[in-house]
Amino acid sequence: MRKTIAIIGSGFSSLSASCYLAKAGHKVAIYEKNATVGGRARQLIKDGFTFDIGPSWYWMPDIFEKFFNDFGKSTSDYYQLDKLSPAYKIFFSDEVITIGDHMDQICEEFERIEAGSSKPLRKFIAQAQDHYDIAINKVVLKPGISPFELVTKDTVTRVDRFFKTISSEVRKNFKNPKLISTLEFPVLFLGAKPSDTPSFYSFMNFADFGLGTWHPKGGMYEIIKAMKSLAESLGVEVNTNSNVEKINVENGKAIGLRVNGNTIDSDIVLSGADYHHSETLLDQNYRQYSEAYWDKRTFAPSSLLFYVGFNKKLKAIEHHNLFFDTSFENHAEEIYDDPKWPENPLFYVNFPSVTDKSMAPEGCETGFFLIPIAPGLEDTPELREQYFDIIINRFENITNQNVKDHILFKESFCVNDFVSEYNSYKGNAYGMANTLKQTAFLRPKLKSKKVDGLYFTGQLTVPGPGVPPSLISGKLVADLINKN
Numbered sequence: 001m002r003k004t005i006a007i008i009g010s011g012f013s014s015l016s017a018s019c020y021l022a023k024a025g026h027k028v029a030i031y032e033k034n035a036t037v038g039g040r041a042r043q044l045i046k047d048g049f050t051f052d053i054g055p056s057w058y059w060m061p062d063i064f065e066k067f068f069n070d071f072g073k074s075t076s077d078y079y080q081l082d083k084l085s086p087a088y089k090i091f092f093s094d095e096v097i098t099i100g101d102h103m104d105q106i107c108e109e110f111e112r113i114e115a116g117s118s119k120p121l122r123k124f125i126a127q128a129q130d131h132y133d134i135a136i137n138k139v140v141l142k143p144g145i146s147p148f149e150l151v152t153k154d155t156v157t158r159v160d161r162f163f164k165t166i167s168s169e170v171r172k173n174f175k176n177p178k179l180i181s182t183l184e185f186p187v188l189f190l191g192a193k194p195s196d197t198p199s200f201y202s203f204m205n206f207a208d209f210g211l212g213t214w215h216p217k218g219g220m221y222e223i224i225k226a227m228k229s230l231a232e233s234l235g236v237e238v239n240t241n242s243n244v245e246k247i248n249v250e251n252g253k254a255i256g257l258r259v260n261g262n263t264i265d266s267d268i269v270l271s272g273a274d275y276h277h278s279e280t281l282l283d284q285n286y287r288q289y290s291e292a293y294w295d296k297r298t299f300a301p302s303s304l305l306f307y308v309g310f311n312k313k314l315k316a317i318e319h320h321n322l323f324f325d326t327s328f329e330n331h332a333e334e335i336y337d338d339p340k341w342p343e344n345p346l347f348y349v350n351f352p353s354v355t356d357k358s359m360a361p362e363g364c365e366t367g368f369f370l371i372p373i374a375p376g377l378e379d380t381p382e383l384r385e386q387y388f389d390i391i392i393n394r395f396e397n398i399t400n401q402n403v404k405d406h407i408l409f410k411e412s413f414c415v416n417d418f419v420s421e422y423n424s425y426k427g428n429a430y431g432m433a434n435t436l437k438q439t440a441f442l443r444p445k446l447k448s449k450k451v452d453g454l455y456f457t458g459q460l461t462v463p464g465p466g467v468p469p470s471l472i473s474g475k476l477v478a479d480l481i482n483k484n
């Protein structure tokens with residue numbers, strides 16, 4: 001039966017759900033509080049420089065392709081995808097590791113650092129591929145309703161991999177601390193410490209070394225533009241500057257929204273805004289999870305971000321650059337165990353203009369700097385400046401060049417902005433972490449247990465943080481709505 005569906009938010013998960021729901025014949029409208037669509041993946045354009053505000057790593061190209069294929073389209077109908085070669089660079093205090101765009105190059109680099117390490121690497125990545133096939137083709141496509149979803153012949157025979165951690169698995173096979181950090185880096189996208197992340201999640205290592213790092217020409221926002229255009233072609237109505245103030249419920253059934261003071265009627269409400277915030281749009285008796293519940297969850301980090309325009313081309317850098325020249329363990333402790341501003345932060349810098357001329361004016365460089373920090377930290381202009389000085393000095397020393405005198409402008413984004421722009425819980429950047437206790441059926445549910453016709457999607461529910469999981473989350477919730 002054709003239903004009217006009101007969707008809160010226009011991030012990847014909402015846009016994905018809107019496409020599947022419209023394709024199934026429903027009348028779908030999106031209500032987004034901000035002036036532009038895309039949520040955490042919005043874009044900043046300033047003085048000819050183009051920045052992706054949030055995500056910059058295009059991993060798991062198969063998932064993007066599958067999404068567009070579901071609508072008889074291909075990614076190439078909307079954007080040009082290039083495989084980055086090299087994929088990225090990691091700067092340690094005394095060495096640089098370059099990750100190439102295929103396994104043979106990566107093995108050579110591992111051998112250079114630790115003789116004999118390419119053999120265990122190939123074995124580790126073969127197992128990671130096995131995990132990827134099971135995770136992506138079977139596990140993540142489950143709606144997280146029951147524990148039995150995880151019980152398949154593939155998972156039962158690999159059950160130990162849910163109880164061992166990625167950290168112990170990596171350390172069993174590799175001794176060199178730099179190689180250990182290199183192999184622990186991909187699971188940071190899942191939001192938790194490698195020592196708290198099940199070894200089954202090594203599928204992220206296959207995504208990294210096996211499938212490679214890609215770049216949509218024009219930046220990640222091209223994907224958002226593509227999805228918006230697809231959604232509109234399927235009949236979805238997209239409303240921006242539309243702040244949802246309340247989810248209206250009558251006799252235990254969602255009946256619509258209050259948007260900018262106006263009542264919008266609908267048969268179904270779906271929220272792709274952060275789950276915690278979405279529940280605050282309900283009267284207390286209709287909320288499923290208490291404040292204490294949220295407070296006890298492990299959230300993915302927040303971030304201090306800088307968007308910097310440089311008036312020259314920089315040297316010794318690649319498109320993606322990780323600065324692991326300080327202790328990974330200490331910084332992780334300051335995010336998860338003893339939340340505070342990090343003493344010696346690791347950081348990440350993205351220069352899309354290195355491979356994509358369209359991202360910066362000629363002869364210039366577009367720089368995106370990211371320091372992961374604990375969610376909920378105090379955020380002041382002074383702290384932001386202090387940390388910019390720390391990382392820009394380190395960047396200059398390690399890459400051996402003056403860049404400070406070549407900054408045309410810089411903008412910053414941190415905890416307070418995550419809260420004000422996205423209603424993010426404690427200013428988290430990418431949702432709730434994927435730890436063993438926060439996996440699959442143990443995550444907040446797609447369907448409300450207290451309000452009929454109310455559903456949730458996005459990085460706080462299944463399958464978890466990241467752009468590819470958000471696309472899948474939208475499909476899972478649409479399937480659930482269509483079944484009910």
Ligand SMILES: Cc1cc2nc3c(=O)[nH]c(=O)nc-3n(C[C@H](O)[C@H](O)[C@H](O)COP(=O)(O)OP(=O)(O)OC[C@H]3O[C@@H](n4cnc5c(N)ncnc54)[C@H](O)[C@@H]3O)c2cc1C
Pocket residue numbers: 008009010011012013014031032033034037038039040041053054055056057058059242243244245272273274277303305370421422423429430431457458459460464465466467468470
């Ligand atoms: C700095 C950063 C770097 C990242 N890097 C990567 C990466 O490299 N690769 C990767 O795959 N992933 C990355 N991620 C994660 C990825 O961006 C997210 O997982 C994904 O974008 C989340 O999509 P979503 O739909 O769940 O939520 P969101 O994008 O947050 O969408 C929620 C939407 O709801 C809207 N909203 C909230 N409240 C209301 C309201 N009351 N009324 C109306 N609208 C409302 C918000 O404005 C927002 O548009 C990164 C995230 C950040 C922040």
